[in-house]
Amino acid sequence: MRPRIRGFQGPYSPEQKTTWVAQPIATACFYTFAFLFLDGDRLTWVVASYSACFAVLLGTWYACESMDPSTEGGLHCLPMRESQKKARYCAACRKSVPGMDHHCAWLNTCIGKRTYVHFYFLSMSGAAAATIESAVFVLLLTSWIDEAAAEEKFGSVTGYKAVLGTFTALVMILAFAFVSLWLFHTYLLTQGIGTYGWLVRKRERAQAAKTRARVQAAEKEKAKKKQRDNEEKERKENKQSGNVENGHGIAMTVT
Numbered sequence: 001m002r003p004r005i006r007g008f009q010g011p012y013s014p015e016q017k018t019t020w021v022a023q024p025i026a027t028a029c030f031y032t033f034a035f036l037f038l039d040g041d042r043l044t045w046v047v048a049s050y051s052a053c054f055a056v057l058l059g060t061w062y063a064c065e066s067m068d069p070s071t072e073g074g075l076h077c078l079p080m081r082e083s084q085k086k087a088r089y090c091a092a093c094r095k096s097v098p099g100m101d102h103h104c105a106w107l108n109t110c111i112g113k114r115t116y117v118h119f120y121f122l123s124m125s126g127a128a129a130a131t132i133e134s135a136v137f138v139l140l141l142t143s144w145i146d147e148a149a150a151e152e153k154f155g156s157v158t159g160y161k162a163v164l165g166t167f168t169a170l171v172m173i174l175a176f177a178f179v180s181l182w183l184f185h186t187y188l189l190t191q192g193i194g195t196y197g198w199l200v201r202k203r204e205r206a207q208a209a210k211t212r213a214r215v216q217a218a219e220k221e222k223a224k225k226k227q228r229d230n231e232e233k234e235r236k237e238n239k240q241s242g243n244v245e246n247g248h249g250i251a252m253t254v255t
Contacts, residue, residue: 003095007065007109016108026174027054029167030133036153037146050132056125063118064107070095074114083194084113102195111195120189123182130175137168 007016034047067074070093077084084099090110092103099113111119136144141164150160188198 001094003070004093004109005068005070007107013105013108015105019106022170022174026130026133026167026171029171030136033140033164033167034136037140037144037149042144046132046136050129050136053125053129053132056121057129060118060122060125061107064104064111064115064122065109067115067118069097069100069110069112069115071114072098075117076113077116077120077189079189079192080113080116080194082192083197084116088196099194100196116194120182120185123178123185126178127175127182130171130178133171134168134175137164137171140164141168 030050031047034043034050038046080099080101084101086100087096087098088100089096090100090103093110095110097110097112099116101111101116101119103110104119107119109115141161145157147157150157154160154163185195188194191198193201
């Protein structure tokens with residue numbers, strides 16, 4: 001089979017299709033509720049801050065999906081310069097990728113030296129946008145709630161809370177995923193290692209822990225055996241000592 005060039009090339013993964021549905025729905029719901037239930041400066045600041053984050057998210061998403069990570073170029077990540085020196089083979093895309101970090105199922109493409117910076121800002125802007133969505137939705141359910149507008153638009157406050165509460169739960173899941181991803185890759189940046197290096201280190205630490213556990217178990221077993229041998233030796237010595245004392249007693253009686 002021929003190698004996959006970029007994320008926009010089929011076959012598309014289920015995770016990739018999910019993002020094509022979930023993100024537009026979340027964005028459409030945010031703008032809908034914002035323009036229906038906010039006004040004035042509050043609406044301006046909320047929409048402006050979210051739109052800025054979403055613009056970065058959309059741009060970096062398109063860059064990751066449209067670039068061929070197996071070619072040179074892009075924005076190089078200085079903290080990762082050591083970990084991105086080697087090219088690695090991606091079985092999913094069937095090609096070698098310089099500075100291969102991981103294959104992202106949600107983008108359906110490799111993240112390597114050429115696209116890692118775009119991917120990092122994608123995770124950061126996604127985390128910020130989803131956090132803004134979650135915070136605004138929670139506020140619209142609590143302190144920012146306009147009961148008159150809710151009854152007018154949804155027929156009842158209960159219906160309003162049910163619909164918005166459902167979207168809030170879904171957006172919070174999205175926020176948790178983005179924030180976790182961003183924090184994980186921020187941690188990797190501080191360590192100067194990529195996802196591949198982190199997995200290798202994790203595996204090495206697990207193997208080292210198993211080795212230490214085996215060594216400790218062997219040492220404990222050795223100590224137990226030594227203790228048993230000492231106890232057996234002591235019993236034999238006590239038995240021999242008893243036999244000698246009994247022999248002396250018998251000799252004295254005969255005398």
